Amino acid sequence: MEMIWFALLAVFFNAFMARYFAASTADGPLGIRPNRFYMALGAACLILVSGLRNNIGDTYLYMHSYRVEDFSWSSVLQKDDIGFNLFQMLLKQYTEDPQLMIMLTALVTNALIIIVFCQYSRMIELSLYAYITTGSFIVSMNGIRQFLAAAIVFTATRALLEGKWKIYFAIVIFASFFHQSALIMLPIYFLVRRRAWTLTTMLLLSLGILIVVGYNYFSSALFSIIENTQYSGYRSFQEGGANVLRVIVFVIPLVIAFLGKDKLRRLFPGGDVIVNLSLVGAVIMIISTQNWIFARLGIYFSLYQLILLGWVIKLFREKDQRLMYIAFIGFYFLYFFYENVIVLDIRYASDYIRWPF
Known part of the structure; x- marks a missing residue:
């Protein structure tokens, strides 16, 4: 875990400096452009x-x-998720070393995520801090293909906010060649492009609760639908549900966003869409308490929640923001320690870097 702790410290520091030395800009909702030098250093660490x-x-x-x-070509065309297999086929023409495949995947995934954060996260150091402490960074090293697909979909954020559905759909379909689950983001376009905290919000939350209550019926129907797909093996998944604490961590920013919804709309005109995406993710996390495999779908929505986390401090009164900033750092630090050290006992290994170097 030492290298993960190092990454957390280095990324947070460089992202903080990137915001501190940011340049003013009229492009985008932030009004600032994070310093590229410090952002490059933070990205390099990740x-x-x-x-x-x-x-x-x-x-x-x-x-x-x-x-x-x-x-x-024959084996690649016969397999699912042709994009990732094609990538491996092309790469293997140059090297037999799988470490380069891992490196390139990490490069694309993390670079795309950071680029979008730079465009839409008001306090980018908090988004990146939460990217690591909520476990998303570690998940990106586990579900490689799906997180790569999620990062590609994430680049369609501007198209989503501006209603450019052709561009958005094209990016999502491209991402689905790396993981077919990305296609879930196609109907999401029509669901989230509306004002937050309306009747739709209540229906979403009610749906999540109903599915939890009637999970046995829901799971039977769902697994029957996917029985003849590459995901049919999930029927036998028996590792229990997601930790309730993880759900609470996911919901807290939404509670703050609800309490400060009017201020968020003034500060971030596209905030309603981001909130709605986070709400969908929260519903999925609630369902995942019954079966952890549903949390896999939450990967696509967790990135938008990280954007939201970059705004929540600004929703408090100015005199309270420093205290809430410190509380944010402390809370997510404790959660990260509990989840990844005490519960999961994550161990990091590398043939190239070791602590203390």
């Missing part, structure tokens, strides 16, 4: 720690598969 690992989640399986698979 990418190197992620890209040089050889464990965490499915990393070993991806590396083993890269070594032994025959990525011929």
